[in-house]
Amino acid sequence: MKLQLTSLALGCSTSKELCARFATVNPETAFTTQNAYKWVRGKATPRLSSVYEDWARILGGGLTASFIAASSFDEFAQMIRRHLPVPDSALTKLRHDHPSPPAPAAPASGPAADSPMRPPSLRPNQWLAGDYLAVSLAWSQLKTGNLILGRAEIAPADGGDFTIRYTESLFGQDVTMTGAMLCDGRTAQAAVRCSLTLRLYFFALRAPAPPANIIGGILSGAALHDFEARAVAGRIILIRDHLKRGDPLHRPSYLAASPELLDEELDHLGYAGDPQRMAASRRLLALLQAPPPHGLIEMPPDALGALGLDFDRIAPRIAHAGG
Structure with a gap:
């Protein structure tokens, strides 16, 4: 329509x-x-x-x-x-x-209402769900200039919303943050609680168009391993993991901000290995490292859109299906 x-x-x-x-x-x-x-x-x-x-x-x-x-x-x-x-x-x-389909009837009570044979309903923004490698600039003063690699899992939740589980490995210790994610078609936002410090962190992401190979936005909170608990915000890119290994080849950790090293991580996610993948790595690093305009940390839509096209070109063929 x-x-x-x-x-x-x-x-x-x-x-x-x-x-x-x-x-x-x-x-x-x-x-x-x-x-x-x-x-x-x-x-x-x-x-x-x-x-x-x-x-x-x-x-x-x-x-x-x-x-x-x-x-x-x-x-x-x-x-x-x-x-x-x-x-x-x-x-x-x-x-x-193209008349709208009738509203579904209220579920009946009893065992039949929970029957697994009921067809699942189509969820708006359903392409958000998946496993991702999360790439951002390190907040630690000891690792200034490096990247921090994390793992993000976005899954459907009751009521049409989502949950997000984000994990980093900091100085040999896994730190997990979880929370509900709300998506209105333009933004995907989540307030997550850290399992180590019980502090709150906030994801402000731009809702992607399908097939959602990348999701970009801002992660804000307080530096974990910092005596002064500095308030920090920075750009973050979630890159879809097409291989979904039970034990990923990469571990959440620090990584030197090198396009060559980042290119290796993209290989572990199933993206095609050619000059286009290296170009995508360089564009991703440039986006994360770009100085904030007018003192505001933002995720520029045009730059993020161009990066999304780069990743669509190198994604596995199944992600390019027209149907």
């Missing part, structure tokens, strides 16, 4: 014309005629984040790739109509052609 509404708003009468609009912003776009046939008819959903980035560029108006991917149809329509002409009659026809 979002793609059909996009066609109407842009004045495209055929999928071929819509493909041409995507090609104007990215000659190598994955929005090809073959894929458009499936996607516009709802037979499959785009999973490449580059498709959503291209989509945001042709629509303009400040729309982001993550919003296009995660928003409801009504939210999407409301945003488009702020700067593109869409007649009420067109929206009425779209809703008539």
Whole structure:
């Protein structure tokens, strides 16, 4: 429905014309005629984040790739109509052609209500779930300039939310932080409690577009091994682990800020080994180390989006499936 509404708003009468609009912003776009046939008819959903980035560029108006991917149809329509002409009659026809499914009935009490045969419901932002290598700059004054490698696990929770479990190994001791994660389609935020100090730490992440090979944002809190418990915040990148080994080849630890060493870690996650992977390593380091503008520590959306495209190109082929 979002793609059909996009066609109407842009004045495209055929999928071929819509493909041409995507090609104007990215000659190598994955929005090809073959894929458009499936996607516009709802037979499959785009999973490449580059498709959503291209989509945001042709629509303009400040729309982001993550919003296009995660928003409801009504939210999407409301945003488009702020700067593109869409007649009420067109929206009425779209809703008539694609009626919303009836609301599910309240579950009955008793054993049948907990039957494992009930089909699972589709979760918004479901692509967030997964195992990740977390990369950030070290907070310890003894390790200034190094990276800290951590492990992050994001899992679905009751009520449509998520949980996050983040682990670092500091001076030979594993430190775990856990908490609930809330995602509104644009941001993914979590307040986590440290198992060692019982202090709170805060993740402010940008919700990714599928297939969510990376998630970027800010981690803030107080330095663990610091007498003064300095208040610290820094950029953090979560990189999806496609191999999901039971015993990962990398351990949460400090690492010299070297693109060569980071490239080795990406190999342990299943990303393709070629010059593009080294380029992704260099871009990731540059993003983490970039000086904060105007004294504010932020995760620049454009830089993060470019990094996401780098990782989409080197991700295992299964992550590039169009269906």
